[in-house]
Amino acid sequence: MIGILAAAALQADAPVEWTALQQDNIQVAELAYDVGIALAVICRDDQLMVAITGLPDPAPGAKFRKLEVNIPGAELQASTWRIQGKATISLAPAVYARRLRTADHLTVRAPAEEGEPARRYELALPSDHLALDQTLEACDVPLVLETDLTYDPTISAVTWATSPRITPPNRLPPGGYAEVVLECTVGARGRPENCRAIREQPANSGFARSALLSIRTGRLGLIDGGPPPVGGVFRTRLTINVVN
Incomplete structure (x- = not known):
């Protein structure tokens, strides 16, 4: 699955629309951007995952990394993400997936690491999120939850x-x-x-x-x-x- 996401991230001038993928017990909604970034919301074995591929490589051997994202509000807030191969995985997938439904854009800033400059990505989000909703429903994740407003991304792993x-x-x-x-x-x-x-x-x-x-x-x-x-x-x- 991570290989599929990495390949999608290489597509140039990709249209900003959710693409639905389904295979056996895996359902995916993904977005691919011409800047080399891909977003994916994955339901696998009733477990939800939100992944980003195409970001600059983290420090060698790192298991976690910090990203600044405009979630849960409009301002950028630092949060901890898990590293899995070439993908960066959210520790609060339901909160982030629901935000992708309601926001019109996602801002992701990867701080400078190992001599690499900081990178900032402004990613437009589509208004049609049917494929995303289907993925959430496959994992029995509510589409709306008021407690998302109190989510604290500063909590450490x-x-x-x-x-x-x-x-x-x-x-x-x-x-x-x-x-x-x-x-x-x-x-x-x-x-x-x-x-x-x-x-x-x-x-x-x-x-x-x-x-x-x-x-x-x-x-x-x-x-x-x-x-x-x-x-x-x-x-x-x-x-x-x-x-x-």
Whole structure:
């Protein structure tokens, strides 16, 4: 599939319209641009993926990279993306795919790396997104979701060497679900320190307080694919979902 995307990205003067591809258990909606960039939304085995090909090569051996994209709002915001071969993969595919339905253009800026200059791409998006909708529906992904407005692209891709022991609040919120975004610094031996709650949902659920205690029991392995730098700042999301 990545080979298909890479080949499509080489087409010159490609029309800006979604192309639908379907093969066995894979459904794809893709756009190819004459600047060498291709966007693809892929549903494979009920898993959604949003991929960009044709960007400048990342640093050798890198597993993640930073891109600046006008999602969720109109302003460019830095976010972490995963590297898979020649493709750059979103860590929040449903949010990005829904944005591709509603925006009239996508701006992608790849920061300078390894002596390569920064690159900025202005990509027009078509108003007809039937092929995109079909791909989302194939993965049972809602076409509209209000929580996209609160998506925070600054959250780091954290791999835990020791996962935090999550403690529920004394009184569970309705539905038994709560989440909190914490901002911490990296302490000695990968321990989170100086943490503070950035956002709690539901508000005043009590989970922020318990999460601030729980995260101290974790030990960081990787942040955005690299070793956690002592003194560095990161954001992460902790959730709890208790099913009766």
